[in-house]
Amino acid sequence: xxxAWRILAGSLRHQHARLSIAALAMVLGSALVSGLxxxxxxxxxxxxxxxxxxxxxxxxxxxEPSLRVGSGELDFGTVAETAxxxxxxxxxxxxxxxxxxxxPYLYAVVExxxxxxVLAGVDVRAxxxxxxxxxxxxxxxEAEDEILVGVRAAAALRSxxxxxxxxxxxxxKVEYRSEARRMRVVGLLETGGAEDxxxxxxxxxxxxxxxxxxxxxxxxxxxxxxxxxxxAVEQDxxxxxxxxxxxxLAQFARAEATVLNKVRRLIGLVAALVLTAGGLTVAxxxxxxxxxxxxxxxxxxxxxxxxxxVAGLFLTEALSVGVVGGMVGYLAGLGLAAAIARSVFEATxxxxxxxxxxxxxxxxxxxxxxxxxxxxxxxxxxxxRTLRGE
Amino acid sequence: xxxxxxxxxxxxxxxxxxRALEGVxxxxxxxxxxxxxxxSGSGKTTLLNILGGLDRPTSGRLSVDGTDVTALPSKExxxxxxxxxxxxxxxxxLVPYLTALENVMLAQYFHSMADESEARTxxxxxxxxxxxxxxxxxxxxxxxxxxxxxxxxxxxxxLILADEPTGNLDAANEEIVLDILRQLHVKxxxxxxxxxxxxxxxLADRLITLEHGRVVRTEANGHGPxxxxxxxxxxxxxx
Numbered sequence: 001x002x003x004a005w006r007i008l009a010g011s012l013r014h015q016h017a018r019l020s021i022a023a024l025a026m027v028l029g030s031a032l033v034s035g036l037x038x039x040x041x042x043x044x045x046x047x048x049x050x051x052x053x054x055x056x057x058x059x060x061x062x063x064e065p066s067l068r069v070g071s072g073e074l075d076f077g078t079v080a081e082t083a084x085x086x087x088x089x090x091x092x093x094x095x096x097x098x099x100x101x102x103x104p105y106l107y108a109v110v111e112x113x114x115x116x117x118v119l120a121g122v123d124v125r126a127x128x129x130x131x132x133x134x135x136x137x138x139x140x141x142e143a144e145d146e147i148l149v150g151v152r153a154a155a156a157l158r159s160x161x162x163x164x165x166x167x168x169x170x171x172x173k174v175e176y177r178s179e180a181r182r183m184r185v186v187g188l189l190e191t192g193g194a195e196d197x198x199x200x201x202x203x204x205x206x207x208x209x210x211x212x213x214x215x216x217x218x219x220x221x222x223x224x225x226x227x228x229x230x231x232a233v234e235q236d237x238x239x240x241x242x243x244x245x246x247x248x249l250a251q252f253a254r255a256e257a258t259v260l261n262k263v264r265r266l267i268g269l270v271a272a273l274v275l276t277a278g279g280l281t282v283a284x285x286x287x288x289x290x291x292x293x294x295x296x297x298x299x300x301x302x303x304x305x306x307x308x309x310v311a312g313l314f315l316t317e318a319l320s321v322g323v324v325g326g327m328v329g330y331l332a333g334l335g336l337a338a339a340i341a342r343s344v345f346e347a348t349x350x351x352x353x354x355x356x357x358x359x360x361x362x363x364x365x366x367x368x369x370x371x372x373x374x375x376x377x378x379x380x381x382x383x384x385r386t387l388r389g390e
Numbered sequence: 391x392x393x394x395x396x397x398x399x400x401x402x403x404x405x406x407x408x409r410a411l412e413g414v415x416x417x418x419x420x421x422x423x424x425x426x427x428x429x430s431g432s433g434k435t436t437l438l439n440i441l442g443g444l445d446r447p448t449s450g451r452l453s454v455d456g457t458d459v460t461a462l463p464s465k466e467x468x469x470x471x472x473x474x475x476x477x478x479x480x481x482x483x484l485v486p487y488l489t490a491l492e493n494v495m496l497a498q499y500f501h502s503m504a505d506e507s508e509a510r511t512x513x514x515x516x517x518x519x520x521x522x523x524x525x526x527x528x529x530x531x532x533x534x535x536x537x538x539x540x541x542x543x544x545x546x547x548x549l550i551l552a553d554e555p556t557g558n559l560d561a562a563n564e565e566i567v568l569d570i571l572r573q574l575h576v577k578x579x580x581x582x583x584x585x586x587x588x589x590x591x592x593l594a595d596r597l598i599t600l601e602h603g604r605v606v607r608t609e610a611n612g613h614g615p616x617x618x619x620x621x622x623x624x625x626x627x628x629x
Contacts, residue, residue, distance in 0.1 A: 002504075003492075003495055003499050003504035004499070006488075006492060006495075007488065007492075007496070007499075010485075010487040010488050010492070011487060013487060014486065014487035295483065296485055296486075298483075299483045299485065300496075300500065301468070301471075302442070302444055302471065302477055302483075303471065303472060303477070303496065303497050303500050303541075304468050304469065304470070304471035304472020304473065304500050304501065305468065305472070305500040306465070306468055306469075306500070307465075307468075309499075309500060383444050384439045384444040384445045387444070387479065387481075387483060388435070389481075
């Protein structure tokens with residue numbers, strides 16, 4: 001066995017120029033495979049985080065007991081009892097694998113400056129982290145009785161038909177049943193959604209105004225789907241919160257899955273093409289080497305070398321190209337992935353655990369397959385003819 | 391009574407239209423040195439290739455040391471080449487990236503297991519003890535041929551086949567190689583040597599002349615096959 005290594009070392013030294021070309025092709029192929037493997041391992045998270053910018057993908061609502069009412073043949077519809085979710089029940093939501101965060105909401109219909117308006121109470125810190133598309137001009141509420149006013153609500157609540165819109169610094173009189181408070185507008189909120197018509201305050205403020213301590217009406221949840229399907233997260237949440245109803249926001253979930261699948265398919269396709277090109281280069285180089293070394297192969301066969309020994313020598317050479325190409329390519333690919341992650345996702349990348357074994361395995365498989373045809377050619381060499389110089 | 395090691399019966403080799411060998415009968419006794427001469431294209435190398443298991447006859451039978459070589463499948467024919475015959479080439483055919491020592495070890499590696507000390511001894515026996523680690527490109531023609539001979543002998547073959555072993559050598563190196571062949575013969579090795587050199591022909595026990603693929607003449611040189619002598623390889627070092 002030791003002598004086989006001496007033959008291999010001598011042969012690699014002798015053929016180093018040609019084998020370097022094959023190794024370079026494998027370095028390029030492996031670098032892309034390694035880069036793509038590392039990216040695809042992390043890209044789910046990256047894309048997921050990017051998509052999180054467009055909002056949550058799960059919603060938790062309380063189950064509302066309802067009763068159909070009617071008289072005779074007349075159906076008056078359903079009468080529902082307003083149900084709530086206990087805030088304390090939400091502690092366990094954070095521990096569900098995949099959940100990034102959640103925003104609890106409580107709504108109250110109030111009179112603002114004598115006009116009906118919706119006051120939404122949210123966990124301000126969570127909303128800032130998850131509802132990243134919320135644009136606030138001014139400050140976020142920090143103290144009790146500080147509120148945001150939606151841009152359309154700010155115009156609707158002006159003091160007269162030609163009066164100025166509400167601006168940060170103004171105060172608004174908010175009445176809920178017998179309770180009346182003056183609230184200071186600290187910022188104007190623009191979301192492009194229903195919040196533009198609402199007043200938004202901190203959750204405890206709204207809970208105390210409506211006398212519903214520890215209660216929330218709705219929770220939106222943001223979950224990453226790169227590590228596990230959204231349906232699994234939904235299932236876990238449903239199990240935890242038996243009295244509530246958990247639903248996926250299908251639009252986002254579908255968009256996320258589609259984008260991820262497309263990215264992965266693209267990665268797979270590029271990797272396959274690059275490896276095919278690398279494999280063809282290796283096959284071509286080994287083929288040339290076999291042609292150039294016909295006399296040597298003929299001699300080996302004349303000395304009685306078994307086919308498996310001749311095949312072993314050439315396949316080991318091919319595999320050594322794969323090992324060198326795979327190792328160097330893996331490191332180059334890691335750098336490539338880091339550069340892509342930095343420039344495209346503005347993030348750092350964590351090397352995937354199976355990046356190195358995956359790259360090596362793919363590199364070795366490609367060189368092995370690429371070596372099969374040249375080896376077959378080597379085995380078909382007629383020693384008598386080649387030793388005659390034909 | 392001498393034992394026959396090679397028995398060829400009506401050997402023919404036809405390449406498309408060319409009859410390279412036609413109905414050749416040949417018997418070689420153990421320890422005998424047979425030289426084969428003849429003009430170019432007379433079938434000498436074809437005969438040697440068939441004896442060496444590098445080629446198969448179109449018809450006829452060849453038996454070497456009791457083995458019907460013509461009936462061997464490819465795998466067994468490769469085994470026959472590595473275990474029964476030792477080949478010496480006019481062009482030496484050394485692997486260019488292996489040292490003299492490694493070129494000899496290559497034959498051991500294909501035979502069973504490379505043994506550096508045995509290979510070293512074989513090279514010392516042909517006077518190359520100082521050139522063990524030289525690449526073929528750094529050896530003279532005569533030295534390369536001696537490496538080739540050491541490689542042919544390393545697995546102790548029963549039949550040594552040489553194709554123009556002195557054809558590419560100057561007079562001094564030719565003398566060294568002939569001396570080695572003579573000593574091999576003295577020790578009882580069986581040699582079949584194809585040559586154009588009348589001197590080499592005269593050294594043999596028997597000279598066979600081929601023309602147009604047929605044996606046209608067989609001459610005995612009067613000094614019959616040698617009995618094996620108890621001589622070890624190192625004594626082969628030329629004076």
